Amino acid sequence: MxxxxxxxxxxxxxxxxxxxxxxxxxxxxxxxxxxxxxxxxxxxxxxxxRKTISLTPTSANSIYDKNVSSKKITEISLSSLSFLFCEIVNWSHKNSKGIQDLETRLNGLGYQIGQRFLELTKLREGFKNSKREIRIIEVLQFIHGSFWKSIFGRAANDLEKSQDVSNEYMIIDNAPLVSRFISIPKDYGNLNCSAFMAGIIEGALDSASFQADVTAHSVPVDGYPSRTVFLIKFHESLMVRESLRFG
Amino acid sequence: MKVYSIYILNKAGGLIYQNDVNPGLTKLTANDYLVLAGTLHGVHAIASKLSINIDGMESHQESTANANSALLVSGRSQDANNNKSGLQSIETDLFNLYVFQTLTGIKFIIITSPNPGELKKSYDSANEVFKQLYIVYSDYVMKDPFYSLDMPIKSFLFDTKVKEFVT
Incomplete structure (x- = not known):
């Protein structure tokens, strides 16, 4: 045969x-x-x-060869980011056991980015201007402001403190970048794909020694259907540290 | 020109989206919408086969052999069998229907109010709607991880965006 x-x-x-x-x-x-x-x-x-154009990044000004500490804003395509994120969600969804598990997975993927991006943002601030935030409110303002700006191109829309619980803070974004094109089907309950962004915040905060749990919650308002509240819950030990340091 | 209704058909002719964006049309049953979509799909396919072929089969074969170099030079497909717009519009006293087929075979169909004006002008405004529709479709349907290809579109963001530009 x-x-x-x-x-x-x-x-x-x-x-x-x-x-x-x-x-x-x-x-x-x-x-x-x-x-x-x-x-x-x-x-x-x-x-x-046929005459061809080489797509291999060999020239010195390609995005891959730029100095990492360059302050110049580097832009990437929102479409390619969206397609990549779409696939990330699909892949996590395929591996997950349920909606809760899917959110945990997205959070975990974002966590590693947050840890690394904190380093990069601090490096780009420059050695002279850069300082370490040691108070909760300062680190939150940093996340809400310059950190958000360096990763998503603009500052978050709001920063709020919970009135009932002392260790809860909220960062509010009216149109989170990664879930701009995503609509959650009704049978997925209160899943929010911005759990990925919550993971980024959590990673950055943990890396800055502010241990916290961050979750994403959809709170749509008129005109902003994908408005998301990132609930930041700091660990109790942190509140003790804060009160010891600053009375 | 007022857009009454928007249909989207997948490449097999199945109705994947139907939205009466402005009141004006009588509602059909869910089944009738599917039949209407399938019929339009079939008519479109048959209409694209209608072509004047003066030189017979041989010249047709020759033209397909050169089609690719022509495609590479001009960026446009000139193959007689590729993406021919078979049926572009149906005009009646009560409504106009426009069909737009993308290169991937998805059909956008809009039903508008009749506009007894210049023919070219109504084509242009229909094309403008199709352009917007295609953009919104590519953004809010294709980039949604919960949408599976060729299945009905349930995205509420897509709904909102569609309503935004037709009303």
């Missing part, structure tokens, strides 16, 4: 030559079937003679 490998475009490798004439020319043609992918003199000619 012969073990010929069945190639999709020809019965065997030897029949696939450069002088094969495809009736339809270049590219896959569903009406012809798999044979349309074979190489012809016409298509090889096109491929060999």
């Amino acid at each position: 012969s073990d010929d490998i069945i190639l999709p475009s020809a019965t065997s490798m030897s029949t696939l030559t450069i002088s094969d004439v495809s009736r339809t020319g270049f590219g896959y043609n569903p009406s012809v079937g798999t044979a349309s992918n074979s190489i012809t003199s016409e298509t090889s000619n096109i491929l060999l003679n």
Whole structure:
């Protein structure tokens, strides 16, 4: 019994030559079937003679080669970010056991970004201007302001303190960047994909020694359907530290 | 031109979105909407086969062989079988219907108020609606992780955005 490998475009490798004439020319043609992918003199000619632009980042001003401490704002496409995030959510969703688990996973992915991005933001502030925030309110203002600006391009919309619980604070964003195009289906309950952003905040806060749990909650208002409240719950020990230090 | 209703058909002719954005049309049953969508899909496909072919089959074959170099030079498909807009509009005394098919085979259909004016002008305004619709579709449907391809669109953000530009 012969073990010929069945190639999709020809019965065997030897029949696939450069002088094969495809009736339809270049590219896959569903009406012809798999044979349309074979190489012809016409298509090889096109491929060999066509002027091309190299997409490999070799030039010095490519985004990959820029100095990390550069203060110049680097922009990336919102579309590619959205598609990537879309796939992140899909992938986490596939692996998760439920809605709660999905949020935890997104939070975990964001957490690592937060830890790293805190370092980068501090580096970009410069050695002279940069200082370490040691009070809760200061670190929150930093997250709400310059940290948010460096990662999402603008400051968050609001920073609030809970009136009932002393260790709860809220950062409010009217249109979170990552979930701008996402609508949560009704059967997903109160899932909020900005859990990813909550993870970023949590990572940054933890890294700055402000241990906290951060969760994202949708609180839509008129005109801002994806308005999100990031609830920051600091650990009790932190409140003790704060009162010891500053009375 | 007032847009009464917006339909979106997937590439197999299934109705994946139907929204009466402005009142004016009588409601049909859910089944009738599906039948209407399927019929339009079929008519569109058949209409795209209607073509004047003076030189017969041979020249047709030749033209497909050069189609690719032409495609690479001009960036436009000139293959007779590719993405031909079979049916673009239906005009009646009571409503106008415009069809726009994307390169991927998704059909956007809008039903508007009849506008007995210049024909080109109504085409242009219909095209403007299609352009907006396509942008909103690409943003709020394609970038939604909870949407699976070719399935009915349930995104409320998409609904809101569609309403924003037609009203």
